[in-house]
Structure formats: C-alpha cells, structure tokens
Amino acid sequence: MKGSLTILCCFILGVFAGLFFELPAFATESDLSLWVLYALIFFVGIGIGGDTTTFSVLKKSNVRIFIIPAAVIVGSLAGAAGVSIFLPDVSMKDAMAIGSGLGYYSLSSIYITEMRGEVLGTIALLSNIMREIFTLLAAPLLVAWFGRTAPIASAGATAMDTTLPIITINSGKEFSIIALFSGVVLTIAVPILVTFILT
Amino acid sequence: MVEILVIMAVGMLIGYLLSEKKALFAVIDRIVMAVIFLLLFVLGISVGLNETVVESFHIIGVKALVLTAGAVAGSVLCCGLAWRLFFSDTTEASIHEEMGEGVPHEG
Incomplete structure (x- = not known):
C-alpha cells in the first residue's frame, strides 16, 4: 500500500505542476511520457526475461490462455453498457466504445475524439486513466476479494506495461506471464x- | 504499437542473457518502481495542462467514474468466472509445482 500511495502522490504532484508552474518545454511535450513508457517497458522486459520460471507457466497454459483476454473484453463491454442506463446523455454504443479502451487511454481517447468529438474523447481519457490508477491502488484488495486474476482483468491493456509490476507483486510471479x-x-x-x- | 513490442522483446532477450546474475534483478525492480513514479508524475502534468479536462472535470469526471466502475466490475467478474470454469484445477497444481512445494493431497 505504501507504494500505491507514493504513486498517487506522484500523480497529484504532476497535476499541480501542470496547473501552477511554468514547465520547461521538454516536460510539456507529449513525447516525454512516451519515452518514459518505453524505458519502463524495457526494464519490465528485462525483469521478465531474467525470470526463467515464468516461461514454463506459459508452456503449460496452451491455447486456453486466450480465454482470459476474451473474458476481459466481454466483461468490460457488458459492464460499461450496463451502467450507461444511469447516464441518460451517454448512449449504450458510446459507453461500450469507452469501455473498449480497456485502460489504454492514450490511443482510445485519440480514436474516440476523432470519431465522436472532444467531450466523449475526454470522458474516454479520464475513464481509462481511472482504470489504470484504480488497478495500481486497489490491486491488493482486488486479489483479496476477487482472486488473483482480478487485477489482470481490471488492468486491461495496461497489464503488459504500467500495471505489470503491481500485478506481479500482488498476484504472484506465476501470474505475470498471463498478465x-x-x-x-x-x-x-x-x-x-x-x-x-463506433462505425 | 510495434515499437512497444520490439522494445519489450529486446528487454526480455537482455534479461534472459543476464538471468544468471541474480543481484542485478533486485536493482531492476527498484528501477521499475522509480520509472512508474516518474510516469505517473508525467501523466499528472498532462492532465494538469489539459484545460478541457481541468475545467469540466466535475461533470465529465462523474460520467467517467461510472463507466470505469461498470467496465472494471464487469471484467473482474467475467474473468474470475472464466478462471474458475476453465483453469482452476490444472493451474493450481502447476503453480504449486512451480513454487517447489510438495502438495500433500489428502485421500
């Protein structure tokens, strides 16, 4: 939990920095986060590559492993469509498009902004950022309440990069290759x- | 997205080649945490700089929260169900095997 609180503090500090400070150009260019993400993926890759036991799990799992991402897609779309009943000005189709972002906020928000405009694009951005942050913060609770696949489902597409270390810590190294x-x-x-x- | 997969594959290859050096991976874990902190900070900056998001956060924020709750709840339940239906027996056994634990089955 200490790690998750530090993560939240880093995010809040970033928001305040963006709101109130004149930041040097390199910090405000959107490319920076992409390069930081590349660095993260690289180091996560080293960690996975060096852990010889994770590969044997993948060998034993075979084709059935596709059931996990398929279940995440079905559940996300059904869940988002279901709660759209409570949002009169968001259609079920738009809700499903936002749900299909699966935590991949950068790409899905750009896509949805282009196809449905600024407002829905911003909802998609926020919703999918929330999904990632929620997974980072609540991973221990998700495992305790819903089992060790729960943070993998909650993480969605981010299970391959930003949330992978948190999933590995809470679900166990055996689940990192599934994630x-x-x-x-x-x-x-x-x-x-x-x-x-959307088409 | 191709570059992400390539970077990860290169990292995994390097990690595989260095897998004998156990001490290195404690350092790698620390680097990963530090980079996550940095990424969340940068993410915060981009949210703070986006005027559309900041000005209408209270309106669209609630909508986003409701949709997130639905998508997360749906995926967690659906995935948990799928795990129980298709994986439970075999993978529990193989995980215990993996951990090197003798599983004393009764009966």
Missing part, C-alpha cells in the same frame, strides 16, 4: 474494438 499475454492481446484489440463499435 503480460492478456495485456498484449488487449492492446492489439483496443483500436480494432473502438473502430468496430
């Missing part, structure tokens, strides 16, 4: 799903 696999499949699925739902 990675699910995250990769869902990351590829996001642009396909968003386009399919």
Whole structure:
C-alpha cells in the first residue's frame, strides 16, 4: 500500500505542476511520457526475461490462455453498457466504445475524439486513466476479494506495461506471464474494438 | 504499437542473457518502481495542462467514474468466472509445482 500511495502522490504532484508552474518545454511535450513508457517497458522486459520460471507457466497454459483476454473484453463491454442506463446523455454504443479502451487511454481517447468529438474523447481519457490508477491502488484488495486474476482483468491493456509490476507483486510471479499475454492481446484489440463499435 | 513490442522483446532477450546474475534483478525492480513514479508524475502534468479536462472535470469526471466502475466490475467478474470454469484445477497444481512445494493431497 505504501507504494500505491507514493504513486498517487506522484500523480497529484504532476497535476499541480501542470496547473501552477511554468514547465520547461521538454516536460510539456507529449513525447516525454512516451519515452518514459518505453524505458519502463524495457526494464519490465528485462525483469521478465531474467525470470526463467515464468516461461514454463506459459508452456503449460496452451491455447486456453486466450480465454482470459476474451473474458476481459466481454466483461468490460457488458459492464460499461450496463451502467450507461444511469447516464441518460451517454448512449449504450458510446459507453461500450469507452469501455473498449480497456485502460489504454492514450490511443482510445485519440480514436474516440476523432470519431465522436472532444467531450466523449475526454470522458474516454479520464475513464481509462481511472482504470489504470484504480488497478495500481486497489490491486491488493482486488486479489483479496476477487482472486488473483482480478487485477489482470481490471488492468486491461495496461497489464503488459504500467500495471505489470503491481500485478506481479500482488498476484504472484506465476501470474505475470498471463498478465503480460492478456495485456498484449488487449492492446492489439483496443483500436480494432473502438473502430468496430463506433462505425 | 510495434515499437512497444520490439522494445519489450529486446528487454526480455537482455534479461534472459543476464538471468544468471541474480543481484542485478533486485536493482531492476527498484528501477521499475522509480520509472512508474516518474510516469505517473508525467501523466499528472498532462492532465494538469489539459484545460478541457481541468475545467469540466466535475461533470465529465462523474460520467467517467461510472463507466470505469461498470467496465472494471464487469471484467473482474467475467474473468474470475472464466478462471474458475476453465483453469482452476490444472493451474493450481502447476503453480504449486512451480513454487517447489510438495502438495500433500489428502485421500
């Protein structure tokens, strides 16, 4: 929990920095977060590659492993469509498009902004950022209440990069390769799903 | 997205080649946490700088929260159900095997 609170503090500090300080150009260019993400993926990759036991889990899991990302997609779309009943000015179709972002906020918000305009794009951005932050903060609770696959489902596409370390710590190293696999499949699925739902 | 997969594959290859050096991976874990902190800070900056998000946060924020709750709850329940239906027996056994624990089955 200490790590999650530090993460939240870093985010809040960032928001205040963006709101109130004149930041040097390199900090405000959107490319920076992309490069930081690349660095993160690189180091996460080293950690996975060096852990020889994770690969044997993948070998034993076979084709069934596709069931996990498939269940995450079905559950996310059904859940988002279900709660759209409470949001009279968000159609079920738009709600499903936001749900199909699967935590991949940068890509899904750009796609949805282009296809449905600024407001829905911003809702998609916030919703999918919340999904990632919620997973980072609540991973221990998710495991305790809903089992060790719960943070993998909650993480969605981010299970391959930003939330992978948190999932590994809370679900166990055995689940990290399932999380990675699910995250990769869902990351590829996001642009396909968003386009399919909105056209 | 291709570059993300390539970067990860390169990292995994390097990690695989260095897998004998156990002390290195404690350092890697610390680097990963530090980079996550940095990423969340940068994410915060982009939210703080986005005027559309800041000005209408209270309106669209609630909508986003409701949709997030629905999507997260749906995926967690659906995934948990799928795990119970398709995985429970075999993977529990293989995980215990993996951890090197003798599983004393009764009966």
